[in-house]
Amino acid sequence: MLLKIGELARRTGLTVRTLHHYDSIGLLSPSGRTQAGYRLYQHSDMARLHRIMALRRFGLSLAEIATSLAGPDLPLASIVAKQIAALDSQIAQADTLRGRLQMLQQQLVQGQEPELAEWLTTMELMTMYDNYFSREELQQIPMLTDAKVEQEWKALVARVRAVQAKGATPDDATAQALATQWMVKIVHDTNAHAGLFARLNTMHETETALQVSTGIDNALMQFIIQCFNASRVALYRPFLDDAEFMFLKANYGKRASEWLPLFAAIRTAMDANAAPTDPMVLELARQWLDLFQSYAGRDPATHRKLRTAHQQEPRLMDGSFVTPAMLQFLAPAMGVLAQQGGACES
Structure with missing residues (x-):
């Protein structure tokens, strides 16, 4: 199955402009083109794009991603495993926050308004932690x-x-x-x-x-x-x-x-x-x-x-x-x- 750039953008949530940029810097070039010169992306391009999107979410710059992709291929299964681990970490953090919110809800129902300040402090601290630790590291603490x-x-x-x-x-x-x-x-x-x-x-x-x-x-x-x-x-x-x-x-x-x-x-x-x-x-x-x-x-x-x-x-x-x-x-x-x-x- 071949996809034109507009269809690929729509299906992945990326913009056409982003895909054009990836092509211009050699990060993701389409495997083919139509007779009229339109870009066509095939199955192998999907695997590379998945790697790019995953590494981008892990915080790598485009230059770092290019360097990574230029080396030995990192098995896609390993990248997916890392994505699953990252999601597990996010779910755990969400569960913790949910527990805090449930406690806050009970306190507010009981008229304990000062707990609202504690809630805001909790959110401030969660943002602060992100400045010092990755999500994976936070789960170790x-x-x-x-x-x-x-x-x-x-x-x-x-x-x-x-x-x-x-x-x-x-x-x-x-x-x-x-x-x-x-x-x-x-x-x-x-x-x-x-x-x-x-x-x-x-x-x-x-x-x-x-x-x-x-x-x-x-x-x-x-x-x-x-x-x-x-x-x-x-x-x-x-x-x-x-x-x-x-x-x-x-x-x-x-x-x-x-x-x-x-x-x-x-x-x-x-x-x-x-x-x-x-x-x-x-x-x-x-x-x-x-x-x-x-x-x-x-x-x-x-x-x-x-x-x-x-x-x-x-x-x-x-x-x-x-x-x-x-x-x-x-x-x-x-x-x-x-x-x-x-x-x-x-």
Whole structure:
């Protein structure tokens, strides 16, 4: 079946002008023409146009689409699968919004007018999220898309603020327990994806509306970090002598902000199937070793004690983005660094 350009435009929802433009830039040229010179599109042209339209919806520019189509053919089935996944994501978001609207409807029926402002804030936040995450990424962060998880976070924030209001310090056992619960939940509700959490942190630091909506401002985050670090230091205490412990206590957490970007970079390397001895991976291992030694010192004997601590105290891994797969991935690179003269422990 051959279609003239007008018919193809009508059937696909595109404009004739758009199809002319695709032809002029070599993105989609018709397979044939009539004797009068009119463009004719056949079945193979439909497959290419489907790819173009799908990639356009994924956010690629026409130049990027041209580059993609110039390479090895991406199976149309794979593109359709991605479209289905994108639609599934949109459906999930729509379900979440529907749930919120149902709650709003109930509140309005009961005369709770202030909830309207919360609804508007919700829509504002949904737009804000789009500036930081793709729809696929948002589905990996239930704390942003699941109303039930959002309520869990509000309850946890309230508990932390209550403890903070009583004057708790980072050495307070209750504050440390809440901070650990907080970090464990962060890891869980971001699917242990350090890169997504790093962007989430940036969004929280930048967007005042989000801080107001969640009740999580920068001061609260600093309190959580201080309490969590203090809890880790306390867990190390039984394994170190006085001098080792004092050094660790004085330095632990000083460079804490550097760990998350490092975890994110390692996750990216792992997702890219980078070779463990690739120069990039070796550099990541060097950064890891440098950060570790910033609070552990350089004495191999101390390193062995800290390794024993991790073996005997599983709570040290609670709330950490470090996974066994990550340690296994870095092990060969750490071995290379050890051969070059540096003992390293995680």
